[in-house]
Amino acid sequence: MRHFFEELNDILFLDIETASLEPNFDLLSERYQEEWLKKERHLYGNNEVIVPGSMFFEKAGIYAEFGKVICIGVGYFRFDKESETLTYRSKTFAETSEYDTLQAFKELLDKKPWTLCAHNGKEFDFPYLARRILINRIPLPEPLQLAGKKPWEVRHLDTLELWKFGDYKHYTRLELLATIFDIPTSKDGIDGSKVNESYYKHNDLQTIRTYCSKDVLVTAQIFLAFRGIPPELDFEIVNLDEEQA
Template sequence: MADFFDQLSDILFLDIETASQTEKFEELDPRLQEEWIKKELLIRMESQVELIPGSLYFDRAGIHAEFGQVICVGVGFFQTKKKDKKLIFRSKIFGDSDERELLLALKDLLNKKKWVLCAHNGKEFDFPYLCRRMLIQGIPLPEPLQIAGKKPWEVRHLDTMEMWKFGDYKHYTRLELLAAVFGIPTSKDGIDGSQVNSTFYHENDLEKIKKYCLRDVEVTARIYMAMHPQLDELEIEIAHSEDSKKDHKD
């Protein structure tokens, strides 16, 4: 139990929200427009549906790091009180219309400690997306995101979806489904992932997206704890979230 407490305090739970680089396809860099149309051709071949070039950009570009951007990152971690059998979950949101400033702020946090990163589907989405966008923005990768040259057991990345697979490579499980089976309150009050781009561009409501992102971080942390039922007797206290806005240097 003591070892688990020590390890738990090193885990940084993380969730990112992304949007297309521009609101309209026509506003995208011409070279990227050409590349997006090539990507759309593959989608058209798979769906066997005729599409107007660029018509999928608004709905699909945000999930591709080459055509999207990070608009907020939610993080959270547990502070442990062994004597009281209590865990305090503290969270913070990094949100900025300037992606580079957002990523620099996140980089500062990731470099402060030898974190173990944990996200739902993080190994296939959140972690590589952050790496790609940081490099595109000219930002050196913080140590927890550096995987080049490391042996698999040296990469400090956890993924709750991978944990739930138990070796079943074909199994994809949504965060909301795991929340439902474990009786964890949903994170989908207000908006869901399919509405992030329209909320960002059409409603200009980054605050709503931040709240949604932080709820996902908390749900991910609770799912991680649910996979360790020996800790059921522990009380979890949720601390107020902070909004990170400050100047950073490269």
């Protein structure tokens, strides 16, 4: 078990929150509007009930080509060999510009050969981050570089994939896993469907930061549960955002 705690030092748990590129469809450039309408028709067909462009605010944030990263939450464990104590440190990146948010995140990834872990990370968080980093003309950090790597060289963990046990038809929400393993919920403020509204209509980035950070902690606790770590395991939680405030 001690060896496992030492391995935890190299795992970076993360979660991202995203929003549409603009608060409404009309603010997009003409080229972007044309591309979104094509995307919309592909998703919903020629449904006359849907006003062209009306789904942009609700759905665009899901797609890296039409959305942007507004918050990245990270967390990692530190195991002290001498005292045999475990500490969990958390931090969020949520700058005014997406470029600054992604650049700060890249600087963290460049510090060591992290293994990245997220819930549904392989389908959403990791590719979304990689695409937005490139769109912002930032060099791709090594942990997100997949080209030329063999599958076992890619240091990505996904708690959803781990829970599937090869059943690729199965999807399990983070909240359901938290319920199963009796882990405190992260959904006591907002949920993912309310992020765009909180960001654009209420300018409430702090609530989004808190929600994102809680999701990361839940993911980390679920990862511990997958290794049979008892729920009563005690570890100190250090919020680096509060220390820097």
